[in-house]
Amino acid sequence: MYSFFRKRFDVKGHQTTVRNEILAGLTTFFTAVYIIAVNSMILSDAGIPLEAGIVATIVISFIGCLIMGFWANAPVALVPGMGINAFFSYTIVKSMGLSWESALAVVFMSGVLFIVIAFTPVAKILAKSIPLSLKEGMTVGIGLFLTFIGLQKGGLIVPNPSTFIALGDLGDTKVVLGLVSLVIAVVLFLRNVKGSFLISIIVNTLIAIALGTVGGTSQGSDFSFSTYLTVFGAFSFDGIVTTGFWLAVFPLTMVVVFENMGLLHSMVPESKFARTFQANSISAMLSGLFGTSPTVSSAESSAGIAAGGKTGITAITVGILFLISIFCIPVIRYVPDTAISPILILVGSLMMQSVNQIKFSDMSEGLPAFLIIVLIPFTASIADGIAFGFMAYPIVKLAMGRRKEIPLPLLIISFMFFLYFVLLALQLH
Numbered sequence: 001m002y003s004f005f006r007k008r009f010d011v012k013g014h015q016t017t018v019r020n021e022i023l024a025g026l027t028t029f030f031t032a033v034y035i036i037a038v039n040s041m042i043l044s045d046a047g048i049p050l051e052a053g054i055v056a057t058i059v060i061s062f063i064g065c066l067i068m069g070f071w072a073n074a075p076v077a078l079v080p081g082m083g084i085n086a087f088f089s090y091t092i093v094k095s096m097g098l099s100w101e102s103a104l105a106v107v108f109m110s111g112v113l114f115i116v117i118a119f120t121p122v123a124k125i126l127a128k129s130i131p132l133s134l135k136e137g138m139t140v141g142i143g144l145f146l147t148f149i150g151l152q153k154g155g156l157i158v159p160n161p162s163t164f165i166a167l168g169d170l171g172d173t174k175v176v177l178g179l180v181s182l183v184i185a186v187v188l189f190l191r192n193v194k195g196s197f198l199i200s201i202i203v204n205t206l207i208a209i210a211l212g213t214v215g216g217t218s219q220g221s222d223f224s225f226s227t228y229l230t231v232f233g234a235f236s237f238d239g240i241v242t243t244g245f246w247l248a249v250f251p252l253t254m255v256v257v258f259e260n261m262g263l264l265h266s267m268v269p270e271s272k273f274a275r276t277f278q279a280n281s282i283s284a285m286l287s288g289l290f291g292t293s294p295t296v297s298s299a300e301s302s303a304g305i306a307a308g309g310k311t312g313i314t315a316i317t318v319g320i321l322f323l324i325s326i327f328c329i330p331v332i333r334y335v336p337d338t339a340i341s342p343i344l345i346l347v348g349s350l351m352m353q354s355v356n357q358i359k360f361s362d363m364s365e366g367l368p369a370f371l372i373i374v375l376i377p378f379t380a381s382i383a384d385g386i387a388f389g390f391m392a393y394p395i396v397k398l399a400m401g402r403r404k405e406i407p408l409p410l411l412i413i414s415f416m417f418f419l420y421f422v423l424l425a426l427q428l429h
Helices: 002-008 018-032 035-044 050-072 084-095 100-118 122-129 132-153 173-190 196-211 243-265 270-290 301-306 312-332 337-357 363-379 382-399 408-428
Strands: 078-080 157-160 164-167 295-297
Touching: 018 196, 018 301, 018 312, 035 050, 035 078, 035 084, 035 312, 035 337, 050 078, 050 270, 050 295, 050 312, 078 270, 084 100, 084 132, 084 243, 084 382, 100 122, 100 243, 100 270, 122 243, 122 408, 132 157, 132 243, 132 337, 132 363, 132 382, 173 196, 173 337, 196 337, 243 270, 243 295, 243 382, 243 408, 270 295, 301 312, 363 382, 382 408
Parallel strands: none
Antiparallel strands: 078 295, 157 164
16 A cells, blocks of 8 residues: 555655655644634535534545545645635625525536636636736635624624624623634734644633533534435525526636635646646535535645645545544534634635735736725625626726736626626616
C-alpha cells in the first residue's frame, strides 16, 4: 500500500514523503473541520434538518477530497464553501422563495454548468476576462455578509424598526456569551493555535452547556441516520421550467466558478490548475445530490500546504478524517449559535484582506468593486451585489473613455446580469 501511494502520487517527484503528506492532511483537517458545525447550522436555516446537514457536509467533504486527491493529485481539500452556503440559505431559499429541495436542484444544475466550463476552453477565457477588482470585490462582499450573519447569531446586532439594525442587549445572557466566545476565538486565532476554530467551538459550547443556554440547535435525544435519507437525492426539478429556477442557477454558477478560480490560483501551480478546477466542478455538482450547498477549494488548505503538503495524499487524508468524524454527530448537533458566531466573524475578517488588491485610486476599477462590496451585505443577496458590480464595470469604463479595457466575455456576462434583473422584475410583478 505504501509503495502504491508513492508511485500513484509521484511522491518522490514532488520532493516529499507519505508521512509529510499525512501530517499536512492532519493540519488542514483541524483547521477546516469547523465547517461541519457551521455549514450544517446555515443549511438548517434553509429548512434542511440539522442532523442531515451534518451528514451531508461530512459525506461530500469526504467524496470531494477523494476526487481532488485522485484526479488532480493536489493538496487541496474540498468542503462546502463559506459564503456560498449563505447564498444557498439566505438568497435562494429565503429571498427568492425556493424550497430547499429546489435549491438543491439549483446546486446540481449549477454544478453541471460548472463542469461544462471546467472541461472546456471557457475556463481559461473567463480567468483572463474577469478583472481582479471584481473577483476581490466578491470576496470582500461575501466576507462582510458572513460577518453580518455572525453578529446576528451572536445576538450582537438585532432588528430595529427605526434604524433597521441596532446593538443587542448587552445584559442578555446570549449576547454576553457571544462576546465571550468572540474573545476566546480571537485570542486562539491570533496566538496561531492549531485548530483554533475547532477549539473555540468546543470551549464555547461547553460554556453554553454550563450556563444552561444550549437547546435551540439540538433536535431530540436520539440520533438516526434515517434523517439524512430524507435529504439525500431529495433535489426537486419541478421548477426547472420556471424563470425563478434559472434566476438562481445563473448567479450561483458565477459565484462558484469565480471563487474557485481565485482560491486555486493562490494555492496550486499553473500546471495543476486545470485538473483541480475540474475536480471542483464534479464535487460541486455532487453537492446537490448529497444534500448541501456547493463545495469549494478550502482556503484552510493553505495551512496544509504550508505544512509541506504537495500531493493528493494530503487531500485524501483530509477526506478520511472527515469520514471518521461522522461518529461525532451526536455531539455536533448541540453546538449553539453563539459558538458559530465568532467563526463567521473571523472568516469575514480574513476575507476582508482582499480589499488590498483593489485599486480604488482607479475609479473605473474601484467603483464597480465598491458596489459589489456594499450591496452584498446591504441587500442580503450575494447575487444582487455581484450583478450590480458586473453591470457597473462596462458603464464606468465607457464613461471614462476606456472602451478597449472591456473584455467581450465580461460584456456578455454583464448583459446576462441585466437580463437577470429584467426577468426578476417581471417575475415579481
